[in-house]
Amino acid sequence: MPILRQIAQLGQPVLREPARSVADPADPAIQALIDDLLVTAEDANGVGIAAPQVYEPLALFIVASRPNPRYPHAPAMAPTAMINPELVWTSEETETGWEGCLSVPGLRGLVPRHRRIGVSYMSRTGKLCEEELSDFIARVFQHEYDHIHGLVFIDRVASTRDLVSEKEYLRIVS
Ligand code: NI
Numbered sequence: 001m002p003i004l005r006q007i008a009q010l011g012q013p014v015l016r017e018p019a020r021s022v023a024d025p026a027d028p029a030i031q032a033l034i035d036d037l038l039v040t041a042e043d044a045n046g047v048g049i050a051a052p053q054v055y056e057p058l059a060l061f062i063v064a065s066r067p068n069p070r071y072p073h074a075p076a077m078a079p080t081a082m083i084n085p086e087l088v089w090t091s092e093e094t095e096t097g098w099e100g101c102l103s104v105p106g107l108r109g110l111v112p113r114h115r116r117i118g119v120s121y122m123s124r125t126g127k128l129c130e131e132e133l134s135d136f137i138a139r140v141f142q143h144e145y146d147h148i149h150g151l152v153f154i155d156r157v158a159s160t161r162d163l164v165s166e167k168e169y170l171r172i173v174s
Helices: 028-043 135-147 166-173
Strands: 048-050 060-063 080-090 094-101 104-114 116-122 128-134 163-165
Touching (some): 028 048, 080 135, 094 135, 094 166, 104 135, 104 166, 163 166
Antiparallel strands (some): 060 080, 080 116, 094 104
């Protein structure tokens, strides 16, 4: 049975360490971690979660965009585990949008991201996937990709004035 994992909060060193690549996606411990990440993200109304956020410094994350109370306008998609993900190319065009993070509670920020990206990753069944992502899904990927490199969204804001409280953010987007 998957279990809800404790989420590391900003200040925990694991959030600032580069993650190790996953040697074998079929490893039962990796499959169990993926199941735990899926339920943990859903329970916390996350649209993505990276393994370092649950104290596992591995290059693995979930992208699971869907409308929820934290992101009322997020597009729906099937939750996808991405193992050893790579950012292959990025559009010159960037877009600024709101982000939050389960590891940075109570805060939102306006973060510039590439609007379109080419990515590759291994699926949980070990298949190499190459995809083009755009807009909000591309944003989630870039946010989670940062996590496996020891970065969080507040590192990416153009100005600290682009940071607002969660309460004010909900007032702004509603
Ligand atoms: Ni995050």
